[in-house]
Amino acid sequence: xxxxxxxxxxxxxxxxxxxxxxxxxxxxxxxxxxxxxxxxxxxxxxxxxxxxxxxxxxxxxxxxxxxxxxxxxxxxxxxxxxxxxxxxxxxxxxxxxxxxxxxxxxxxxxxxxxxxxxxxxxxxxxxxxxxxxxxxxxxxxxxxxxxxxxxxxxxxxxxxxxxxxxxxxxxxxxxxxxxxxxxxxxxxxxxxxxxxxxxxxxxxxxxxxxxxxxxxxxxxxxxxxxxxxxxxxxxxxxxxxxxxxxxxxxxxxxxxxxxxxxxxxxxxxxxxxxxxxxxxxxxxxxxxxxxxxxxxxxxxxxxxxxxxxxxxxxxxxxxxxxxxxxxxxxxxxxxxxxxxxxxxxxxxxxxxxxxxxxxxxxxxxxxxxxxxxxxxxxxxxxxxxxxxxxxxxxxxxxxxxxxxxxxxxxxxxx
Numbered sequence: 001x002x003x004x005x006x007x008x009x010x011x012x013x014x015x016x017x018x019x020x021x022x023x024x025x026x027x028x029x030x031x032x033x034x035x036x037x038x039x040x041x042x043x044x045x046x047x048x049x050x051x052x053x054x055x056x057x058x059x060x061x062x063x064x065x066x067x068x069x070x071x072x073x074x075x076x077x078x079x080x081x082x083x084x085x086x087x088x089x090x091x092x093x094x095x096x097x098x099x100x101x102x103x104x105x106x107x108x109x110x111x112x113x114x115x116x117x118x119x120x121x122x123x124x125x126x127x128x129x130x131x132x133x134x135x136x137x138x139x140x141x142x143x144x145x146x147x148x149x150x151x152x153x154x155x156x157x158x159x160x161x162x163x164x165x166x167x168x169x170x171x172x173x174x175x176x177x178x179x180x181x182x183x184x185x186x187x188x189x190x191x192x193x194x195x196x197x198x199x200x201x202x203x204x205x206x207x208x209x210x211x212x213x214x215x216x217x218x219x220x221x222x223x224x225x226x227x228x229x230x231x232x233x234x235x236x237x238x239x240x241x242x243x244x245x246x247x248x249x250x251x252x253x254x255x256x257x258x259x260x261x262x263x264x265x266x267x268x269x270x271x272x273x274x275x276x277x278x279x280x281x282x283x284x285x286x287x288x289x290x291x292x293x294x295x296x297x298x299x300x301x302x303x304x305x306x307x308x309x310x311x312x313x314x315x316x317x318x319x320x321x322x323x324x325x326x327x328x329x330x331x332x333x334x335x336x337x338x339x340x341x342x343x344x345x346x347x348x349x350x351x352x353x354x355x356x357x358x359x360x361x362x363x364x365x366x367x368x369x370x371x372x373x374x375x376x377x378x379x380x381x382x383x384x385x386x387x388x389x390x391x392x393x394x395x396x397x398x399x400x401x402x403x404x405x406x407x408x409x410x411x412x413x414x
Contacts (some may be wrong), residue, residue, distance in 0.1 A: 007090035028151030140238035148186035179228030188222035216331030244408035282312035303374020
């Protein structure tokens with residue numbers, strides 16, 4: 001799920017926050033079961049991390065909300081405070097240092113805490129997604145399919161009953177660049193996995209099969225427009241937060257790079273590929289290991305490492321490596337078709353756009369060892385380029401301690 005599932009156009013969206021809390025509290029006919037990419041879980045609470053500014057002073061503030069403290073009449077005030085904090089964060093969006101992390105238990109192994117981000121939750125029927133025994137879909141998928149259908153109807157001279165303004169904007173700009181549209185092909189269900197690979201000392205995002213290229217139009221296309229001069233590839237996105245990549249780090253699967261295998265980390269060792277990945281962000285190897293070795297839970301008396309919030313100045317080689325990683329992910333040769341729920345952002349990803357999108361502002365990035373409060377089993381890496389704000393992390397989301405995934409989200413600057 002995404003913040004836009006709960007807040008849009010400056011206010012909360014429908015009654016979804018209330019439904020979310022009803023489920024977590026098993027009240028009003030709801031059950032505390034949430035579908036996630038780690039299976040069915042029960043929610044125990046959530047921690048909100050925000051960047052606040054008073055005068056010239058900026059600091060990171062984290063607050064934990066335990067659903068056990070929100071039950072009954074005695075917990076009503078705490079529940080209302082939690083809802084206000086939740087809605088405020090959803091309105092602000094998960095950009096920069098803003099974050100929310102949920103404490104959960106897998107329903108089949110309640111003795112193991114699982115820490116999940118909002119994006120790890122499946123958008124089920126009560127939040128506008130697909131439910132059991134129904135054909136209702138996640139809105140992002142529905143938008144992609146219905147947009148393709150509307151473009152096909154337009155091409156066939158049929159009435160366009162949905163997204164007519166989007167169709168007009170897309171067809172006008174595409175035909176100016178590529179010539180008359182001859183055919184509309186929906187390709188959204190093809191394989192678009194893009195695993196991390198190592199090239200020399202660099203970690204990059206591939207187009208699959210170990211192939212490296214920034215010309216990724218065919219790989220990321222959800223809709224292909226066959227045109228007189230050249231084909232136009234449309235990458236369709238929905239929501240305010242866009243996923244840059246989401247990859248396993250333990251190795252073992254096909255084409256999965258061995259960044260941080262648990263056995264190695266338990267021995268205090270980081271494989272060469274993992275070292276290259278950490279070095280790119282200026283992450284201290286010893287402190288990285290300490291985040292996971294010293295993890296005891298959210299009730300820890302202090303952060304797992306000293307000075308857990310750091311500003312790191314990258315060397316020229318580190319900056320170049322990070323920019324190469326960004327460039328391999330953003331790529332070029334396609335049209336970004338991004339509907340944020342209120343407005344369509346349609347623009348061509350050209351060579352110049354790629355250069356700007358991957359050009360870091362300055363040489364510094366923000367690191368959060370153990371997350372915003374220093375007590376979580378994750379490290380966050382926050383930085384920005386000329387066009388985007390990025391939030392990367394390395395974390396565990398399977399109920400264990402040592403990292404299982406690295407992923408990155410990005411936000412288009414206004």
